[in-house]
Amino acid sequence: MKKIEIKIIPIRLILPIFFLLVQSKMFGQVQERPFILVKASERDQVLEKIKTQAWAKDIYNNLLNNTDIEVAFFYNNPENYLKQLPFNWKEGEKDEFPPFYKTDHVENGIHKNLDNATDEEWKPAALLIKYLQVALDCSMLYHITEDEKYAYAASSILYAFIKSVQKSQLSDWHGRGGWLFPYDGFREVRVIGYKLPLIYDFIHPYIKKGGKSFDIIKSKNLDFPFNEAQKVFRTYADITINYGQTGSNHSVLEAPSLVYNALAMDDKKEREKLLSYFLTENTDNQDALNVMAKNYKNKGDIWPETSQYLNHSTAILVKLMLVVNRYNPDLKLASTYPNILFALPRLDYFVYPNNEIVRWGDGHRKGSVLYDALDDALSLSEMDGLDEVTDKFAPLLAAAIQNGKYKRHEMESIFWHHEITATTPASILLPRTDRVYHAGIVMQRNLSSTIKPEDGLMCFVGGAHMVHGHAEGMNIELYGEGQVLGVDNGRGRYGKDIHENYSRIFAAHNTVIVNGASQGEGGWANLGINTVKLISLEPQVGAEGVSPYYSFSQTSFEDTGGEKAEAKQERTLALIRTSPTTGYYVDVFRSKSKLPNQFHDYLYHNIADDLVFNTTDLKFNDTPNKYMSNANSTWKSGTYRNPGWHFFNDVKTSNTYEGNIKATFKTNKLKNGAIYMQLHIPGFKNREYTKVNAPATFEAPKPYDELVTPTLVIRNSGEAWKNPFVVVFEPFNANEKPSITSVEKIEEHGVYKGLKVETVVASKTLIQYIITQSKDEEFKSEALDIEFKGTFAVITLDENDILQNIYIGEGESLKYKNTLIETDENKAFYKSFIE
Known part of the structure; x- marks a missing residue:
């Protein structure tokens, strides 16, 4: 692994006059700190906002009131206050700062990252984060009030941190090690590393003129250790540049630490060099902005991961672009990468009529619009004169503020954002069809003229490989009566058995498993699958549609993971509306394998209390071992117990049955009343039917987030192409008949x-x-x-x-x-x- 060497490039005391002029032209006028989040010269503007704009005054007063409580504790006894930091006194040398306790997580004797850390394991980190946030709050108040009591408290906390953190050795665990989180440096820069340079930037006027910091070892006030602080900032920048991974959201999530620590460097040339690793210089462990921006090739493209990461990643990039653009407006980052800004509202189009999110991979069911990111984008677009972004985002923000959906709450808003006036509020108009291209998703929706969420219809088909994606095949979700009924399992905590051996592999999805062997292979976490490809779609994305009642998609998928599926698949999914309150879905799934003795299993999961078959002559027998062949197979990093259906319980299977089937998923415990999903399944030869209880669906409406998920499995012996799986789904409620x-x-x-x-x-x-x-x-x-x-x-x-x-x-x-x-x-x- 190639390591990028980071070191100070000294400025010599004697330089030719012409070189000074060139350098001044290159790097601009000397900027007085603070300048990372807000410039020293902007203080009067900040004070005016607080004085004249109610939202800014509320943010400031909230910060002031909360911070003054901590400042009072500090001044009551600075030494006792600072000694509450998580120092490991047993490891310290006499008359020196001790190291901090490390934050570590161990499972079965193995060190792992902190995704599943216990509260006890997380306690040292939580304490550090709290103290650093107090210091950051104090530092911002010092900038606004110029009251040195805040600077003294902030500098004393930062002083203690800088002295103590250097007593630890930087870990190199899996290329992701940290200073205080030896097995999760990726997390360390996200929760700790980015705060330090901001504190330094705000309190710099105080410490530059000789303001003191309290030293708990010597029990007296001392000068701030500038050189040591620069070393710490350099190290946190180095963790980002030389650790971690590329090609994922890791580069985005680590970027704030890189940018802020780069801007904290007092040597201009070093500052610009470190900043270049965010802008243009890519390493084996960190993508720069020019590479990350390639994910936004077209207007409307989004970060190519799952829902909770895509908007969050874009929001971080927009925020950092604004910070860097403010530092050097000549960069014109909004003009250079406008499609990053246009990506921000896209997740708001991928919602069901009840505002829950279409789910793929590790994505969540619920999410909030990142209005603060739209605010950042608006400020950035105004800097660079991007009228199209301004014209689009200002009305959305105006509507959100007017409707109470967005209330500015961060100090950055006071520093960057202004009152939005003289614009007509607007809302997002949802199209009949849409696509999430990197996820292979093709959506159809038909919102009712009643405008009621329970009367809307919506479905999607999709599947693809990506970071945080699932090996799901060609998966669908179905919506009806105000709920996502035909559900994807979602995800719980990373690294757990159910997550790795069920939630993110085939059996947790509404798909077809081929020869009992469908699986992911290669790529991220060995979950690689082919992308679902679009064959036909009506209406086309953005088009009005020729009929208000009908829409359809036809897609294809190649199931080539491993060596035992080797199947070609095609899925036609249609949405048929029959009145403002009624409609149904038609699902036609074709599947055939190259291999002999093939069989195909169609899976459908529906939140419900029970799955009842209305076909009276269809008899079921207990078959507890039907899906257990891989229950005890090898499970280690990147090797899973595919296809995951050993998690099915209460397995009951019919004999071979050729007749038509009618079955109903009954969902009786929702707070808004009972709803149902009825299935009509035309009969074919070589079919058997199995009903099972699958694991609970994550983020399902209560109480179904804790109850088993009734699931139907239809097995076809032989190819299922000429006579495919065909199911008609109709949602209805307890007050009406199907x-x-x-x-x-x-x-x-x-x-x-x-x-x-x-x-x-x-x-x-x-x-x-x-x-x-x-x-x-x-x-x-x-x-x-x-x-x-x-x-x-x-x-x-x-x-x-x-x-x-x-x-x-x-x-x-x-x-x-x-x-x-x-x-x-x-x-x-x-x-x-x-x-």
Whole structure:
């Protein structure tokens, strides 16, 4: 591993006049500290905001009141106050500062990172973080008030930290070691390393003029140790530059420590050199901004990880771009990387009607809009004159402030943000379809004219490999009656058995497992899978859609992980609305393997109390060992007990059954009342059905976050391509009956071609012929008098067989009785035949 050497480049005392002029031109005028978060010259502006703007006054008064409590404790007895820091007195030398207690986490005798650290293990770090935050708060108050009592308290805490931290050896554990967190330097720079330079920057005027710091070893006030502080800042910058990993959000999360510690260097050339590792100089362990920005190639591109990381990563980058741009406005970082700013609102488009987030990989179900990041982006765009960003973000912020969704609460807001006036509030308009390209996700939504979340419909199909991604195959989620019902398991704490051997591998997802062997392979954490590819979509992303009632997607996936699946798959997912309050989903999953003796398992998880089969002649037997073959296989870093279905309990399996199936997931314990998901499954040969209790779904609505998740598994012996898995899903609530009365498959020469679905809505019967084929296939039925060349179509009749409407999602031509429709270049088509 190549290590970047970081050292001071001294400025000689005697330099030619021309070199001084060149250097002045290169690095600008000498800046008086503070200048990292706010410039010394901006103090009057800050005071004016606090005086005239209520939000700024509230932030300042809150900081002042809370900090004054700690300052009083400090002044009551500085020595006792500082000695509460987590010093390891047993290891200290006489008359010298002792080292701090290390923060470490051990599982089964093995040192690990701090993801699962106990409260007791975390206690030294928590104490350090508290004291450093007090020092940072005091330092900001010193800048605003110029009251040296705050500077004295802040400098004394920073003094103690600098003296003590140097007594520890820097760890090199797995290239991720730290100073105080020997097995998690990645976390150390995120929670500790970035605070120190900010404290230093704010109190610099005090210590520069000789202001003292209290030394608990000598029990007296001493000069601040400038050179030692510079060494500490350099070391924390070095941890970022020479430790950690590239190609992930690690580079983003470590960047604040790098930028702030770089800016804390008093030598200009060293400051600029260290800062270059954020801007342009990439190392084996740290991506610079010019590389990270490549993730935002197009306007609207997002950080290529899961939901809780993508917006957070972008927010950090925008904040640091603002800090560095303020330090050197000639960089014009907003103009250089505008797509980073445009990425900020994108997560707000990936939400269900109840505002929960579409979930992929380790992503969370809930999240809040990062309005403070939009605020930062607005300030940055105004610096660089990016009117398009300003025009987009200012109305969003105005609406959020007006509606009480956003209240500025950080001191950075006082330093950077201004009153937003003279703009019309705006909201985000959600499109009918959307995509998360790096996650292979294709979304469909149909919001009801009632505007009620419980009447909205939404679904997605997706799957791909990324950092924090899951080996999930071609996965779906389904929404209905105000809840995400067809669920992805989500994730709990990292490193646990259930996380590694269930949540992030195939069995935790609504997918198809091939030959009992589908798995990830290669890439991040050995969870690599191929990306789900889009074949067809209507409406296209951003388009209005030809019909208010119908949409569909067709996607493909190659299951090539390991050597025992080797399958080609295709999935058609359609959303059919039949009234403002009713609708259903059609899922057609084709799967075939290159290998002999193949079998395929279709999995569907639904939050519920029970899965009830309404098909009375379908009998189930206990089969406790059905999914246990890999339950005790090897589990170590990067090797999992694939496909993870050994976590299924109460396993009950039917005999082979060829008939149609109707089943219902009953969800009775929600606070807003009972809701259901009914399944209609056309029968095929070589099928058996299994119902199981899967582990609880993380972040499901209470109490289902702690209850088992009823799950359906359909096994097909042999290929499942000509006769795929076909399921019609209808959500409904306890106050209404399901609208679907029957579902029949449509075949041509023994090959599945589509469905006939009958519904009753508001006492009116609808008959819908839904043709679902692979691309460029043809279907002809003399009995139904239908001919169709294309991928997806819906023909809707009333109870008297009178044609109501025709929808072609993608197709060349459709003939129904005497009606012939030919499309232009397979474009979508819709026509209503009633007035």
